[in-house]
Each structure stands twice: as C-alpha cells, then as structure tokens.
Amino acid sequence: MRTTRRPSLGRLFALGLLLATSVVATGPAATAAAPTTDLGPNVTVFDPSMPLGTIQATLDAAHAAQVDNEMGTTRHAYFFKPGTYGTAEQPLHFKVGYYTEIAGLGASPTDVVINGKVEVYNRCLTPTNCIALTNFWRTISNLSINITGKGSEGCRTGTNFWAVSQAVSMRRLNVTGGTLSLMDYCTAGPQYASGGFIADSKLPAVVNGSQQQWLTRDSEVASWSNAVWNQVFAGTVGAPDDATFPSPPYTTLDTNPVSREKPYLFVDAEGEYQVRVPAVQKNSRGITWANGLTPGYTLPLSDFFVATPSDSVKDINKALQDGKHLLLTPGVYDVERTIDIKRAGTVVLGIGHATLTAVNGATPVEISDVPSVIFAGVTIDAGLKKSQVLLKVGKKDKRSNNPADNPTTLSDVYFRVGGPHVGRTNTALEVNTDNVLIDHTWVWRADHGVEGFTDTERWNTNDGRNGAIINGDNVTATGLFVEHFQRYNTIWNGENGTTILYQNELPYDPPTQADWMNGDVEGYAGYKVGNGVQKHQLYGGGVYVFNQNNPSIHTENGFEVPDRPGIKLHHIMTVNLSAGIIDHVVNGVGGPADLTRVGSPVYITDYPAP
Known part of the structure; x- marks a missing residue:
C-alpha cells in the first residue's frame, strides 16, 4: 500500500491557475461502431460479434477527445450488449473521459464481461502536477471486469485504476482478477483525489490511497486499504471496523436504512430494450443481484419518450402528460420553461450525462406533490439569468402522500452554478416532499471554470446562495456533496432527516470578512440543521476551508445544529486546506482548523457527547 499524500500549502491555488490555462479539447468522440437509432445520435452500442480492434479504436478516440474536455458540451454513452469482450491474450483496455457513460446492457452485471480494464488516470496538468481532483462527471455500471494485465506492465500490472473525484458513480460492478485502486499512484505527484x-x-481488494472521502454502500469488498479524512460504509460486506475512529477515520453502518438502486437499461432475450426499476430496500446489506435479477419491475422502452436536445420542453411535457416516462439521451438541453413531472410513479432517466441548462431564469425541473417519482442520471446547470431554484421537489406549503415504502428518489443528480459558463441561482436543490431518498448528488458552485474570472469577479457574478434546502420530513441522503455556496451550503429544516456521508468545501472566493458574515456571526456553517428541528442524524460529515481569495477569513462553525437530544452527529470533522480558519467543528465545540494543522482534521466522534 502506498503512503497517503496529504494536501500541501497552496495546492488548490496552484490547481486553479493550471486549470485556467489548460488546453480543452472540444471535438466529438469518434464512433467507429454505428449508434443505435433507438437511443439517439450520441449513444454507441457494442456487440460481441464486432471486431475487438474496432471497439478498442472507438473507445480510444472517445477518451482522447474527452480526457481534458472538462467544461465542454460533448456527451456520450457507450453500451455493451451481453457477452464477453477481450481475452487474456487480447484484452480490452480503455480509459474513460469527461461526460462519458460506460454500461452493460445485461439484466445482471455478470451478463457483460470485459477481460481487460476500464480506467481513469490522473490528469497531469504539468509534468510535476498529476492529480485526480478534477476528474468529474463520468459513470460506469452494470458489467463485470476481469482484470487482465497484458499491455499494462510495471506499476499498473494487476490493478484497475479508478482515480476520480465528485460526480462519478460506480454502480452494479463485478470486479475480479486483481485490485481496484481509487488512487493513481503511477504518475508523478501529488496524486490527490476527492x-x-x-x-x-x-x-476485490480496494486501495483507497489518497481519496479524501468516499461512500461505499450496499456492496461487498474483499478488503479496504486505508482512510484519509472521511471514509463511510453503509450495508457493505467486508467494510472495515470503525471502533478506533478517528484513527483511522472510518464510519461503518452494518446496514443501510433505506436504498433504491438507480434504474438501468438492458436488452431482453428478444433483443428489445427494457428499463429495470429496482425496488426500495430497508436495512439493506450487500448486492441486489446475488441471487439473480435485482428485485423491482421492468418497463419497456416503448413506455418512454426518448428525448434528444432537439426536442422542445413543450414536447417533453406533452409526452409526460400523456403518461410516458422520459429517457434523456446524451447532450446539452436548453430549458427555457420547466419540465413538469406531475404523474405518480414517473421514471426520468438520463444517460451519458444528459445536461439541462436553465434559460431566462427558468426552473429546469419541478416534481409535483405526487408519490414515487424516480429522477436519475441528470446534470442541471444554472444559466446567465438567475433562477429561483434548479430542481424543486414538491411545494413548500404543501406536503404530499409520498409513501415511505416507495419514496421519490433522486439518483446521480448533479448541479452546477458556473464552470462552463456564468450561472446564477438562489437555490440549486429544494426538497419539500416527505420521504424522499437522495442517492448521490454533487451540488457545486464552481470554484474554477472557463469564464476567466478572478475570485472576486466570480463571487460577484456566479450567484449561488444555497446548495440544498431540505424542508420535507423523513428525507434520507446517501452521498450528499455540496460545495462553495455563498451562504449556508445545506439547510435541513425537515424532521427525522438522515445523511450518510456529507462533504462540503466552503467558498474559495469571499473578498472580505464583511462579505462572509451571517448577521453578527462570522461566516455560514457548511451544514445547518434548522433551529426548530427535533430529530436529525448525520453519519460521517466533513467541512473544509480554503479561502484563497482572503486567507484571513474566519468561519465560526463547520456545523450548526440545535442542542437537543434528538440531534445526533456521528463522526464529523473540519479541515484547513491552507487558507482561512474554521474556529469550531460544531456549536462552539472542537478546536480551530487553522494554519497550524493544514491537512490534519479536527474530529468530533459524537455530538452531543454521550
């Protein structure tokens, strides 16, 4: 196992400069294999009968086009029909770039086998600055990888590298034949990942390496190497014990209180496309496909309106009103009016990182007060004119009868305010409905982008007041990542809420302390539980500070919660990344995360203390 590297002074400032000057490729990925007409022009479907060289060339060209295309508009999905791809002598070994989805089209992950590797390496922004800190927005799911090392000797022998950061999901994977490493330790340093x-x-055996935080839920691991700041496991067979927290900083829940796997495409025995919608699980542990087909129900693709970016919101809403589900194929959709989801049980599935961009201050998506909606695989961008909200679930003054045993579910839903263009919104995600499950989201006000702003210009231009506001009761979030908003990043007003892994970085760019004041209090906590809330629980939470625009800025608390017995925070921390100070972890408790302990967190095992 390699020694974990901690952040060094100024590394994020250096990163911002390098990103601003790096070359961005914008050309479309090559598609030697013909796209399927059923799934739009930006989807390529492979079949085991295709020459392996053709598949390899297609995927290599896709990676070459997307490896540095961080703020580009190209989106693509590459699907594999059931069968085996590659051999020990001629493996299929490819890498995955930005806005790329790789998925099997089997009913089970074991129906598609890749003998080879599917990888993400560090980006080397200079010969001596190789990192995974900006390896965002890519997806892998529903297949088996039998790690075959031929053609990748030396440091990379026997290991599949998946060196990624936020907005990347790995779901329904079966990996054998070697080691899975979440850190790329084969390049020059510093090799950071987030x-x-x-x-x-x-x-198999998993190398966490330099990953600062990670959530693994409802899975099986042969072993896990180490933790850095905040490694969380829920319902994972083989997860490490957390009895000695914070040395190492593991948080382990034996079962996951509520889960629902993301819907997925598959091809049935007749060659027809279907969408499997997994069932809700309570107190789950381990994989859903151990005994065959994942429990749930199946919808034929004919029940979906298959949209492309050329389709108008009017046509999409008409299809939804007519009882269709919605499949958003890869691309960037300009959304000048709200996509209204008004029918109970509607499934909206984005593939290939389909992206909705707000136009003229629109709210891109609103889910009405109806039960059991599933919204998955979609990125939502703020636009030039300020939106009130980017995704709204229910109305604040009205609570739906959303059932606890079949909750509305948001899976792999990502938000951006700035980055590829100027963005403005008051709130990114607002959840008013009860019994909602949020399963992996990154709510990001950009700390860098192609706009060419200084930090002060970004503060005054890319408006983003709050990241997530949760007003509904009995809401559960598994994997809640919210960063850089200008007031409270997360406000949780609903009763009986649960968060399993929370990651927050405070904004880089407040120009002065006066710009970062909450009344008479210095700054806004990264996680705020409403003053009237009686019951709330958080497992594994971290708030980070890097006020690079003004390193003298203070934030009073990383977490701010009511002091009452029903509020329980388990395994929380703050950490300084070389600029700014968080004075306390929670409610005046815990020492300062200041420049005397850069990269070394301040931990609280339980708040309030038992």
Missing part, C-alpha cells in the same frame, strides 16, 4: 461513490458492487 471522490466518490460506489453502490451495489462486488469488488
């Missing part, structure tokens, strides 16, 4: 999310996967 992920991440795994669900419903059966994995």
Whole structure:
C-alpha cells in the first residue's frame, strides 16, 4: 500500500491557475461502431460479434477527445450488449473521459464481461502536477471486469485504476482478477483525489490511497486499504471496523436504512430494450443481484419518450402528460420553461450525462406533490439569468402522500452554478416532499471554470446562495456533496432527516470578512440543521476551508445544529486546506482548523457527547 499524500500549502491555488490555462479539447468522440437509432445520435452500442480492434479504436478516440474536455458540451454513452469482450491474450483496455457513460446492457452485471480494464488516470496538468481532483462527471455500471494485465506492465500490472473525484458513480460492478485502486499512484505527484461513490458492487481488494472521502454502500469488498479524512460504509460486506475512529477515520453502518438502486437499461432475450426499476430496500446489506435479477419491475422502452436536445420542453411535457416516462439521451438541453413531472410513479432517466441548462431564469425541473417519482442520471446547470431554484421537489406549503415504502428518489443528480459558463441561482436543490431518498448528488458552485474570472469577479457574478434546502420530513441522503455556496451550503429544516456521508468545501472566493458574515456571526456553517428541528442524524460529515481569495477569513462553525437530544452527529470533522480558519467543528465545540494543522482534521466522534 502506498503512503497517503496529504494536501500541501497552496495546492488548490496552484490547481486553479493550471486549470485556467489548460488546453480543452472540444471535438466529438469518434464512433467507429454505428449508434443505435433507438437511443439517439450520441449513444454507441457494442456487440460481441464486432471486431475487438474496432471497439478498442472507438473507445480510444472517445477518451482522447474527452480526457481534458472538462467544461465542454460533448456527451456520450457507450453500451455493451451481453457477452464477453477481450481475452487474456487480447484484452480490452480503455480509459474513460469527461461526460462519458460506460454500461452493460445485461439484466445482471455478470451478463457483460470485459477481460481487460476500464480506467481513469490522473490528469497531469504539468509534468510535476498529476492529480485526480478534477476528474468529474463520468459513470460506469452494470458489467463485470476481469482484470487482465497484458499491455499494462510495471506499476499498473494487476490493478484497475479508478482515480476520480465528485460526480462519478460506480454502480452494479463485478470486479475480479486483481485490485481496484481509487488512487493513481503511477504518475508523478501529488496524486490527490476527492471522490466518490460506489453502490451495489462486488469488488476485490480496494486501495483507497489518497481519496479524501468516499461512500461505499450496499456492496461487498474483499478488503479496504486505508482512510484519509472521511471514509463511510453503509450495508457493505467486508467494510472495515470503525471502533478506533478517528484513527483511522472510518464510519461503518452494518446496514443501510433505506436504498433504491438507480434504474438501468438492458436488452431482453428478444433483443428489445427494457428499463429495470429496482425496488426500495430497508436495512439493506450487500448486492441486489446475488441471487439473480435485482428485485423491482421492468418497463419497456416503448413506455418512454426518448428525448434528444432537439426536442422542445413543450414536447417533453406533452409526452409526460400523456403518461410516458422520459429517457434523456446524451447532450446539452436548453430549458427555457420547466419540465413538469406531475404523474405518480414517473421514471426520468438520463444517460451519458444528459445536461439541462436553465434559460431566462427558468426552473429546469419541478416534481409535483405526487408519490414515487424516480429522477436519475441528470446534470442541471444554472444559466446567465438567475433562477429561483434548479430542481424543486414538491411545494413548500404543501406536503404530499409520498409513501415511505416507495419514496421519490433522486439518483446521480448533479448541479452546477458556473464552470462552463456564468450561472446564477438562489437555490440549486429544494426538497419539500416527505420521504424522499437522495442517492448521490454533487451540488457545486464552481470554484474554477472557463469564464476567466478572478475570485472576486466570480463571487460577484456566479450567484449561488444555497446548495440544498431540505424542508420535507423523513428525507434520507446517501452521498450528499455540496460545495462553495455563498451562504449556508445545506439547510435541513425537515424532521427525522438522515445523511450518510456529507462533504462540503466552503467558498474559495469571499473578498472580505464583511462579505462572509451571517448577521453578527462570522461566516455560514457548511451544514445547518434548522433551529426548530427535533430529530436529525448525520453519519460521517466533513467541512473544509480554503479561502484563497482572503486567507484571513474566519468561519465560526463547520456545523450548526440545535442542542437537543434528538440531534445526533456521528463522526464529523473540519479541515484547513491552507487558507482561512474554521474556529469550531460544531456549536462552539472542537478546536480551530487553522494554519497550524493544514491537512490534519479536527474530529468530533459524537455530538452531543454521550
């Protein structure tokens, strides 16, 4: 096992400069294999009968086009029909770039086998600055990887590298034949990484390495190497014991209180496309596919309106009103009016990182007060004119009868305010409905982008007041990542809420302390539980500070919660990344995360103390 590297002074400032000057490729990925007409022009479907060289060339060209295309508009999905791809002598070994989805089309992950590797390496922004800190927005799911090392000797022998950060999901994977490493330790340093999310996967020995935080839920691991700041496991067979927290900083829940796997495409025995919608699980542990087909129900693709970016919101809403579900194929959709989801049980599934961009201050998506909606695989961007909210679930003054045993579910839903263009919104995600499950989201006000702003210009231009506001009761979030908003990043007003892994970084860019004041209090906590809440629980939470625009800025508390017995925070921390100070972890408790302990967290095992 390699020694974990901690952040060094100024490394994020250097990263921002390098990103601003790096070359961005914008050309479309090559598609030697013909796209299927059923799934739009930005989907390529492979069949085992295709020459392996053709498949390899297609995927290599896709990676070359997307490896540095962090703020580009190209989106693509590459699907594998059931069968085996590659051999020990001629493995299929490819890498995955930005806005790329790799998925099997089997009913089970074991129906598609890749003999080879599917990988993400560090980006080397200079010969001596190789990192995974900006390896965002890519997806892998529903297949088996039998790690075959031919053609990748030396440091990379026997290991599949998946060096990623936020907004990357690994779901329904079966990995055998070697080691899975979440850190790329084969390049020059510093090799930092900031992920991440795994669900419903059966994995070999896993090297966490430099990953600062990670959530693994409802999975099996042969072993897990180490922790850095905040490694969380829920319902994972083989997860490490957390009895000696914070040395190491593991948080382990034997079962996951509520889960629902993301819907997925598959091809049935007749060659027809279907969408499997997994069932809700309570107190789950391990994978859903151990005994065959994942429990749930199946919808034919003919029940979906298959949209492309050329389809108008009017046409999409008409299809939804007519009882269709919605499949958003890869691309960037300009949304000038709200996509209204008004029918109970509607499934909306994005593939290939389908992206909705707000136009003229629109709210891109609103889910009405109806039960059991599933919204998955979609990125939502703020636009030039300020939106009130980007995704709204229910109305604040009205509570739905959303059932606890079949909750509305948001899976792999990502938000951006700035980055590829100027963005403005008051709130990114607002959840008013009760019994909602949020399963992996990254709510990001950009700390860098192609706009060319200084930090002060970004503060005054890319408006983002709050990241997530949760007003509904009995809401559960598994993998809640919220960063850089200008007031409270997360406000939780609903009763009986549960968060399993929370990651927050405070904004880089407040120009002065006066710009970062909450009344008479210095700054806004990264996680705020409403003053009237009686019951709330958080497992594994971290708030980070890097006020690079003004390193003298203070934030009073990382977490701010009511002091009452029903509020329980388990395994929380703050950490300084070389600029700014968080004075306390929670409610005046815990020492300062200041420049005397850069990269070394301040931990609280339980608040309030038992």
